[in-house]
Amino acid sequence: MNQRILKIPYPEDLPEALGETPEEFEQKLRFLVAAKLYEMGRISSGRAAELAGMERVEFLNNLGRYRISVFNYLPSNFKGVRRMSGKCQETRGDQFNLAADDPLILL
Numbered sequence: 001m002n003q004r005i006l007k008i009p010y011p012e013d014l015p016e017a018l019g020e021t022p023e024e025f026e027q028k029l030r031f032l033v034a035a036k037l038y039e040m041g042r043i044s045s046g047r048a049a050e051l052a053g054m055e056r057v058e059f060l061n062n063l064g065r066y067r068i069s070v071f072n073y074l075p076s077n078f079k080g081v082r083r084m085s086g087k088c089q090e091t092r093g094d095q096f097n098l099a100a101d102d103p104l105i106l107l
Contacts, residue, residue: 031062039068
C-alpha cells in the first residue's frame, strides 16, 4: 500500500515537558489521531490500528486509556437503555449514565 507522510511541527521541548521521549510523544500522537478517526466512525478499528502502527487488539485495548469505547455506536442508534435491574433510562445526546456494576440491555 502506498503511504504518505504527514509532518506536524511541535516545540522541541514539548515531549520533555510531558515526561516523554520524542519517540513516545510521536507514537502517542499517531495513536490519538487514529483513535479519534475511529471514534468518529470515519475508519474501522483495523484501519485505525494500521494508522497507529499497532495490532488491532493492542489498538482496541489502548482505547480505554483515553475513555474511547471499543463499541462504535452512537446513543442515537438506540431507543434507550434498560438496566438488568429493570429500570429503563432514555439516552440523552451522546451520553449514557451507566453504572459499571449494573449490566445493560441496549434497546
